Amino acid sequence: MSFLIPIKSAIITFPILAIFILLPFLVIQYHRYGSIVAWRAVVVYTFIFYMLSAYFLIILPLPSIQAVAKLTTQRYNLVPFMALREFIATTVFNPIHPGTWLPALKQPGFIQPFFNIVLTIPFGVYLRYYFKQPIVKIVFYGFCLSLFFELTQLSGLYGIYPRPYRLFDVDDLILNTFGALVGGVIAPFLVKAFPSRDQMDKKSYDRGQxxxxxxxxxxxxxxxxxxxxxxxxxxxxxxxxxxxxxxxxxxxxxxxxxxxxxxxxxxxxxxxxxxxxxxxxxxxxxxxxxxxxxxxxxxxxxxxxxxxxxxxxxxxxxxxxxxxxxxxxxxxxxxxxxxxxxxxxxxxxxxxxxxxxxxxxxxxxxxxxxxxxxxx
Structure with missing residues (x-):
């Protein structure tokens, strides 16, 4: 359950970050709309929490500098679709035997690529729902976010480490970008029960008078x-x-x-x-x-x-x-x-x-x- 460490770290860090950005957030909202709508604050702050959690998931847990200096593992993979090849080679999946499908979903060859897709699905949802971005831009921004994550890893956390302690993988770029696309596509169906961005804006402007x-x-x-x-x-x-x-x-x-x-x-x-x-x-x-x-x-x-x-x-x-x-x-x-x-x-x-x-x-x-x- 290594993912619990980044989530716990985000939960601890988020209140401090939330307080730090509170005044700028309020000033921006009042300058643009003249009022604060509670649901907008929920959306913006949950987006910030998601981005913080996603960032921690790609950098934590942090190893010691000494341990990283001794690594001899591969630094990067520039060959696309290696994850697909590993899935076929390392899992029990057989397309003509349905009985292998579910067990294959529980194996690392599926879990890791699936995680990379799920990681950026919320990003696509937020971009489509609140920021009202078209699918083409969501794909582009999803790619940019993934590239930022991968370069963070490739740089050894911006030079703190003598070498990367996680693999720069072109497949992660593909999977993360695809996850953002999925989020953008499903967003209209997921957020039907919530106020739209236009409704939030109208309510804000009305109150802002x-x-x-x-x-x-x-x-x-x-x-x-x-x-x-x-x-x-x-x-x-x-x-x-x-x-x-x-x-x-x-x-x-x-x-x-x-x-x-x-x-x-x-x-x-x-x-x-x-x-x-x-x-x-x-x-x-x-x-x-x-x-x-x-x-x-x-x-x-x-x-x-x-x-x-x-x-x-x-x-x-x-x-x-x-x-x-x-x-x-x-x-x-x-x-x-x-x-x-x-x-x-x-x-x-x-x-x-x-x-x-x-x-x-x-x-x-x-x-x-x-x-x-x-x-x-």
């Missing part, structure tokens, strides 16, 4: 991960490293650039909002004025968020570090009222206002989706 809270959060994270990092690097490069080391000044400068100045010059979009196709506009849907953009962003990033941080800081000072001076108690009281307002407004806006919070109300702005439905 509204701006969900998750979409806004992804834009916020993208701004901090991408633009925030660039701002920090830029501050260091221009000799402002001391400011970057101060968390308060760093936050003020970063938010000023990312969330106030950039939207002013891009007509209501931060870089993150542009990635997920969100725009800040007037309630009427017309472009927001500069003053409205500045007010909205200032209320959120220079008032609301610092208020929550300030409350947390003063709470720790008063009740953990026991700095219970009269000034600290008064400041904590003021911050408590302000933080309570922010939290309650957030909850109220989430539950009853569809994500419409006080800073949009006071600035008379809203957020709309820039995603356009494709014309039929």
């Amino acid at each position: 509204k701006v969900s809270l998750l979409r806004r959060i992804i834009a916020f994270i993208a701004d901090y991960v991408i633009v925030g990092t660039l701002v920090e690097i830029g501050m260091s490069l221009v000799g402002l490293a001391s400011l970057a080391d101060n968390p308060y000044l760093s936050y003020f400068i970063s938010t000023l650039i990312i969330f106030i100045l950039i939207p002013v010059f891009t007509h209501g979009q931060t870089i993150g909002k542009k990635l997920v196709k969100i725009r800040i506009v007037k309630r009427s849907g017309t472009p927001a004025k500069t003053g409205q953009l500045i007010l909205r962003q200032f209320l959120l990033f220079e008032i609301a968020i610092p208020t929550l941080w300030g409350f947390n800081y003063m709470f720790v000072q008063v009740f953990s570090k026991m700095h219970q001076s009269q000034a600290n108690m008064i400041l904590l009281g003021v911050l408590s009222v302000a933080a309570l307002f922010v939290v309650l407004n957030f909850l109220w806006g989430m539950i009853f206002k569809n994500g419409y919070f006080f800073y949009d109300v006071w600035a008379k702005t809203t957020q709309i989706s820039d995603v356009k439905k494709p014309r039929k």
Whole structure:
């Protein structure tokens, strides 16, 4: 049961890979469709898991470098249909004796070539079902995938090993390509019970006309991960490293650039909002004025968020570090009222206002989706 090792390895590795690609996946989906459809995520992630499993199946288990250095086995086979010759020569199969057919299917001469066909059948299914590729392209991509596998083996896992520890076999190219073809042919029959790609796209575009809270959060994270990092690097490069080391000044400068100045010059979009196709506009849907953009962003990033941080800081000072001076108690009281307002407004806006919070109300702005439905 040597195939269990690659499968177990894929199961262990996949959650880490899934987390690593989650933000790019969400950004791409929101940028293209404006929403996430659960079934699309299932299809994409199962495809990634399949590709990971297939890759591990062709490289694992890994032998030691010393053991590979001592190998004297054949490195490659360029003679086609050797697998067929071995099947005829090494199995009990006899076409005129049906009683030999089933036993022949249990012998290595059949199992290994059959595995190479089965390995790429899902690849063909995914290409036909989700990526909507024609049969000709499925065959071509199947061949390319197989060639990648075989070259991986021929190169000794990209030079890690002094020589190949598995055989580069032209028959594997043929069988893998045939498996992709089989998958492409049977895909329409296998996926009848599932939503089609067109149905997924339509549902995504319909949902994408509204701006969900998750979409806004992804834009916020993208701004901090991408633009925030660039701002920090830029501050260091221009000799402002001391400011970057101060968390308060760093936050003020970063938010000023990312969330106030950039939207002013891009007509209501931060870089993150542009990635997920969100725009800040007037309630009427017309472009927001500069003053409205500045007010909205200032209320959120220079008032609301610092208020929550300030409350947390003063709470720790008063009740953990026991700095219970009269000034600290008064400041904590003021911050408590302000933080309570922010939290309650957030909850109220989430539950009853569809994500419409006080800073949009006071600035008379809203957020709309820039995603356009494709014309039929």
